[in-house]
Every structure is written in structure tokens, then in C-alpha cells.
């Protein structure tokens with residue numbers, strides 16, 4: 022579901038790269054994609070219009086067509102016998118739906134009743150980096166600021182950054198269409214809508230989803246989410262307070278051995294993770310690991326990952342791989 026979108030096209034690339042065993046592939050999107058064909062493993066497949074009858078003889082649904090489509094259509098998919106891995110926010114906080122990052126809580130996959138939720142992109146990369154530290158020293162509090170790429174908001178927003186950049190460089194007036202303000206050569210400290218408490222929905226997703234995935238509602242999370250003029254890969258400044266003391270060297274050692282994490286941390290040689298480097302890669306990259314000297318047990322770090330891959334399509338496919346094991 023959502024095969025023609027930013028996440029959908031990445032699904033197809035990763036399924037092909039990882040040789041996911043597929044007998045019967047059905048590509049679903051909206052009326053707008055009627056007549057389109059998409060290539061997979063050298064063969065062209067027609068895009069079909071998503072309906073309640075789309076799921077006959079389908080074992081696994083990878084859903085990335087937005088929350089309202091997931092709410093409307095996934096119950097039909099479950100009824101037809103499929104297990105759905107849902108990229109939208111529709112079911113993430115539902116008590117009956119596991120919210121899974123395979124490096125953190127893979128054991129939850131087997132508790133599914135037909136739907137498994139894939140977390141928000143900024144939450145996935147943060148918990149991949151923090152889980153090994155939480156196991157070693159128990160994280161009490163997280164303060165995170167995100168620098169999120171435009172691809173996190175879909176294909177139309179990617180196009181808008183291209184278009185606005187050309188207009189800006191031609192010294193013409195930039196008129197935003199998709200974003201609330203110009204995004205080219207600017208930052209927007211708003212992702213999703215504002216809630217009554219002054220936080221955005223994206224920021225509160227990071228609080229709730231982190232606690233659910235890490236299985237610890239006592240972890241305090243404070244998030245500020247910012248959209249930046251980068252095409253692919255989200256970056257995050259992450260500060261943590263732990264119960265037990267842990268040194269930057271210990272964190273580096275733990276993360277060097279952690280599944281799905283690569284440490285790039287050699288400031289003397291100007292070596293740290295950056296979005297331009299993480300784009301197209303599978304791992305979560307961590308650097309700038311240092312002691313927070315303002316509190317007793319504190320660590321600050323910089324976390325970067327490709328939001329369309331680990332933040333969406335790859336995480337969902339890793340879940341699907343475990344489902345068929």
C-alpha cells in the first residue's frame with residue numbers, strides 16, 4: 022500500500038536488494054496512479070487501486086499510504102488473513118498492536134494480532150542508538166532536537182525543496198505550497214500540528230513511542246523537531262541522563278558492538294556522521310559522543326540515519342523478515 026510514494030519506492034528497492042522471497046507482488050496506490058507501472062526485479066508491475074478486496078491471497082501487507090488509509094483498509098487485510106506492517110501512525114499507540122524496532126524489541130512481533138506498527142522515523146534511529154546504553158546504565162531522561170530531512174514528509178515535499186532551491190538561486194520570490202514556510206535555505210521548527218501543551222504532534226510521538234518501544238514509561242523525553250533543507254537522512258542531537266554512571270568510552274565500546282549501529286567519532290580528524298554520508302545506507306550512525314559536564318551522569322551525542330530506509334522501509338522489511346523466519 023502506497024507503492025508509488027517515497028517510502029513505497031524504497032520498499033521495492035530494499036525487497037529486491039535483500040532478495041525477499043516473493044511469489045506474488047501486488048502494488049497498491051490511489052486513483053491518481055491508475056495506469057502506472059513500476060519496475061521490480063526487472064519486471065514491470067501495474068499499480069492497482071487500493072480497495073477492500075485488494076488483499077486476497079496476500080500474506081504480508083507493507084502499508085505506507087497514510088494513517089487514514091491504514092485505519093480504513095488494514096482491518097480488511099487482516100480479515101483476508103494477511104499480517105500488516107504499518108508505517109503510518111494509525112495503530113502505533115494501540116495497546117493491542119506491537120510497536121517494533123527489531124534491534125530493540127523483536128520479541129513483540131509474535132504478539133501481533135494481524136497488525137505490527139513501524140515507529141516514527143525520528144524515534145527509530147534514536148532508540149537504536151540508545152537501547153544498548155539503556156540496558157547498561159538505565160536512561161532516566163532524554164532531551165532530543167531533531168534535524169529532519171524533507172523526504173520524511175513524502176515525495177511532494179522532496180519536489181518542493183528542489184523547486185524552491187532553483188527559484189531562490191534565481192533570486193526570485195519563493196512561494197511555499199507544501200510546507201507552511203519556505204524550506205530552501207531555511208529551517209522550520211514545526212513538524213505536524215501544534216497541540217495544546219505547545220509541543221507538536223511529532224514531538225509527542227517521540228515521547229510516547231520511545232517509552233512503548235523501550236518498555237519503560239518512566240523514561241522522561243523532551244523533544245524539539247525541526248525540518249531542515251536536507252533531502253535524505255535525519256540528524257539528532259541527543260542528550261541523556263542515566264541512573265548509573267557511564268563514560269563516553271564505554272558508550273563508544275557498547276555502540277561499536279551494537280546491531281545496526283556504526284560509530285563514527287574522531288573529532289580531531291573532523292570525522293562524525295552527516296546526512297550526506299548516511300543517505301542510502303542501512304545503519305544508524307553515532308558520533309560526537311561526549312560527557313555532559315552540566316549533570317552527574319550525562320552523555321551527549323549526534324545520531325544520523327536514512328529516514329526512508331531505517332526510519333521507514335528497512336525497519337518494516339526487517340520485521341517482515343522475522344515474520345517469515
Ligand SMILES: NC(=O)c1ccc[n+]([C@@H]2O[C@H](COP(=O)([O-])OP(=O)(O)OC[C@H]3O[C@@H](n4cnc5c(N)ncnc54)[C@H](OP(=O)(O)O)[C@@H]3O)[C@@H](O)[C@H]2O)c1
Pocket residue numbers: 022023024025026027028029049050051052053054071084085086087088090108109110140141142172173174175176177328329332333
Ligand atoms: N517518509 C518517511 O520518512 C516516513 C517515515 C515513516 C513513516 N512514514 C509514513 O509512511 C506513509 C507514506 O509516506 P510517504 O513519505 O511515502 O508519502 P508519499 O510520498 O506522499 O506517498 C504516499 C503514498 O500513499 C498513496 N496514497 C495516498 N492516498 C491514497 C488513497 N486514497 N488510496 C490509496 N493510496 C493512497 C499514494 O499513492 P498515489 O501516488 O497514487 O497518490 C502514495 O503511494 C505515511 O503514513 C507516513 O507517515 C513516512
